[in-house]
Amino acid sequence: MRVLKSVTAGSLESSDVLVTIMPLSEDRIEYDIESIVIRQYGKRIRQVTKDMVENAKITGAHIHVQDRGALECTLRARLETAIERSIAC
Amino acid sequence: MHSSCSPRDCHRKKYCVLSLQTVLAARELRWKKKRLLAESLAQEFPGHRLAYAFCTLRMPASLRVSSNYKEIVVQLRDVFARALMDRAIPIIASGQEQYDDGPSAWLASDCDERILKQMAIAIEEGHALGALVDIDVTDAKARLLSRRDMGYAPRKCLVCDDEAALCSAGQRHLLCEIEAQIEEIISGSMGREAWDSYDGHKECD
Numbered sequence: 393m394r395v396l397k398s399v400t401a402g403s404l405e406s407s408d409v410l411v412t413i414m415p416l417s418e419d420r421i422e423y424d425i426e427s428i429v430i431r432q433y434g435k436r437i438r439q440v441t442k443d444m445v446e447n448a449k450i451t452g453a454h455i456h457v458q459d460r461g462a463l464e465c466t467l468r469a470r471l472e473t474a475i476e477r478s479i480a481c
Numbered sequence: 482m483h484s485s486c487s488p489r490d491c492h493r494k495k496y497c498v499l500s501l502q503t504v505l506a507a508r509e510l511r512w513k514k515k516r517l518l519a520e521s522l523a524q525e526f527p528g529h530r531l532a533y534a535f536c537t538l539r540m541p542a543s544l545r546v547s548s549n550y551k552e553i554v555v556q557l558r559d560v561f562a563r564a565l566m567d568r569a570i571p572i573i574a575s576g577q578e579q580y581d582d583g584p585s586a587w588l589a590s591d592c593d594e595r596i597l598k599q600m601a602i603a604i605e606e607g608h609a610l611g612a613l614v615d616i617d618v619t620d621a622k623a624r625l626l627s628r629r630d631m632g633y634a635p636r637k638c639l640v641c642d643d644e645a646a647l648c649s650a651g652q653r654h655l656l657c658e659i660e661a662q663i664e665e666i667i668s669g670s671m672g673r674e675a676w677d678s679y680d681g682h683k684e685c686d
Contacts, residue, residue: 401509402508402512403509403511405511405512405615406615406645406646406649428627429647429650432650460646461649461650462650463649466505469501
């Protein structure tokens with residue numbers, strides 16, 4: 393499924409995460425992961441993000457995750473919302 | 482530093498339970514309103530260097546919605562407003578709102594956002610109740626300034642001395658443990674000078 397538009401989900405409040413998805417002209421996925429707890433949870437955040445994007449089968453997207461110490465369930469919910477918004481007509 | 486409590490103590494207490502969806506929707510709504518506020522005041526006050534301070538409770542959502550702590554955000558926002566007035570820094574607008582995940586109070590000032598952030602950090606660190614609030618500072622375009630941007634160390638956890646973000650992301654403490662620490666901070670703030678070390682002029686010069 394192709395990403396149709398630039399969208400965001402979430403916020404930069406403490407314990408939240410802002411997910412931004414932007415369309416790319418090519419059929420690839422770019423990841424840009426930032427986190428205030430990158431040393432401790434960076435690998436997990438990247439893994440969860442990649443897994444969810446791959447499972448959603450979207451293509452042509454730049455995925456920007458700005459994490460402010462969110463729980464994994466929060467990250468998953470924000471990614472799910474952002475993906476839904478990015479492919480909605 | 483804090484009273485001990487067990488998971489059993491936590492289960493005995495009845496806390497308000499908010500769904501993840503409720504909390505996430507409230508956060509996103511607040512975030513959108515911040516941006517709308519910035520857009521609207523930028524149009525209303527062209528040529529001013531606007532900066533914003535948003536005060537929310539720094540505790541789990543189940544405690545944020547408790548009426549016991551509702552007044553703290555307004556109290557601390559007012560402390561902030563007085564500190565600005567002491568420096569003759571104009572306040573353009575202020576307000577307060579109740580969201581599904583807790584209260585919020587804010588002010589907009591005609592001021593360099595870095596000065597506002599320094600003052601926010603001084604209140605968070607120096608006021609007796611400062612540990613219980615998050616004061617987010619944004620610039621005229623609603624871009625958030627972080628402690629890191631300003632070269633400050635990250636905030637410490639309410640319960641232990643570790644980085645707050647690590648404890649929060651790892652859910653390291655029980656709700657009743659956090660509540661006990663909050664109550665201790667509030668008791669400690671009563672009957673003594675609210676300010677421990679705040680010297681706004683010193684912070685911002």
